[in-house]
Amino acid sequence: MSYNISFMERARRGKELLQRQQPVTLEEAREQARRVKEMSQSKHKKH
Incomplete structure (x- = not known):
């Protein structure tokens, strides 16, 4: 799996999901x- 994707590609995939x-x-x-x-x-x- 490629982790080097652009912000635009990441946003597009998020919208699809x-x-x-x-x-x-x-x-x-x-x-x-x-x-x-x-x-x-x-x-x-915790204090």
Whole structure:
């Protein structure tokens, strides 16, 4: 796999991948954000 691609090529590939994804509803996005927030909270905070 070639990692030497231009920014334009990288942007084009990213757009293609996003177009293939299923649309997400606002409620699904909120639920995902809630889960991420819960998972990211640690019990022992570093000071």
